[in-house]
Amino acid sequence: MTLPPNAFKIALRERRPQIGLWVAMADAYAAEIVGHAGFDWLVLDGEHGPNDLRSIMAQLQALQVSPAEPVVRLPTGASWMIKQFLDIGARTLLIPMVDSAEQAAELVRAVRYPPDGIRGMGAGIGRASRFNTVPGYVADAGKDICLLVQAETRAALADLERIAGVEGVDGIFIGPADLAADMGFPGDLEAPEVQAAIEAAIATIVKAGKPAGILTFNETLNRRYLELGATFVAVGADVTEFSTALQRLRRRYGPEQENAEAGPRGY
Numbered sequence: 001m002t003l004p005p006n007a008f009k010i011a012l013r014e015r016r017p018q019i020g021l022w023v024a025m026a027d028a029y030a031a032e033i034v035g036h037a038g039f040d041w042l043v044l045d046g047e048h049g050p051n052d053l054r055s056i057m058a059q060l061q062a063l064q065v066s067p068a069e070p071v072v073r074l075p076t077g078a079s080w081m082i083k084q085f086l087d088i089g090a091r092t093l094l095i096p097m098v099d100s101a102e103q104a105a106e107l108v109r110a111v112r113y114p115p116d117g118i119r120g121m122g123a124g125i126g127r128a129s130r131f132n133t134v135p136g137y138v139a140d141a142g143k144d145i146c147l148l149v150q151a152e153t154r155a156a157l158a159d160l161e162r163i164a165g166v167e168g169v170d171g172i173f174i175g176p177a178d179l180a181a182d183m184g185f186p187g188d189l190e191a192p193e194v195q196a197a198i199e200a201a202i203a204t205i206v207k208a209g210k211p212a213g214i215l216t217f218n219e220t221l222n223r224r225y226l227e228l229g230a231t232f233v234a235v236g237a238d239v240t241e242f243s244t245a246l247q248r249l250r251r252r253y254g255p256e257q258e259n260a261e262a263g264p265r266g267y
């Protein structure tokens, strides 16, 4: 059998805007529902969602027929963890807290087989090769593996141009919540200082010739970031949409019969 090309990675390379969603319910059935909603990419959150190797694998299986690219966010960029998630078939990885070009270069090596990298040989017994039914998996793996790194501290923004210059980094995601916290504005992603830093970071990434990504729950900001040249923009999360919709439904039958349209908070 053959694996479909990574259409998300191709779209990033061609700078075609990609609209995504954070998926943190850590449930295959919920992921399958989200997979039919029309998003271009879906972050299976292994950093802040209650996920592990098996729950991510179940979601990858549930999303196998979805056109959306599953983007697996790991808790950290440890090479042993990258190896395991690549072997279960994750093709697009999002690694948080990347603060330097040196760290980014190590992540590139972790997603590549020798001699260009250190990824261990084991996909032949793993889901990545569809259990050794994909001819030439090892030789072709690098073509569809997509490495996204998160810049979400002042240190990362100070080294952003060098991070963007690392060959093998396919995109840079700005983490507004952690960046805001690191800048001294925890929970206040819309502080002017934070917004200025985000806009400058997008400009740096775009100028360096790499796709920029971000997530906010604020439609006005998301449209602004797309105008500034961001390519992969996540516009919400399954958990917050689900929670907000249920609260709104209950309020419709409350004493005030509220019909509040307040959207979910992002932080």
Ligand SMILES: O=C(O)C(=O)C[C@H](O)[C@@H](O)CO
Pocket: 022, 048, 150, 152, 174, 175, 176, 177, 178, 179, 215, 266, 267
């Ligand atoms: O710093 C950020 O913002 C992110 O990396 C996204 C958040 O971790 C995600 O949980 C949404 O709040």
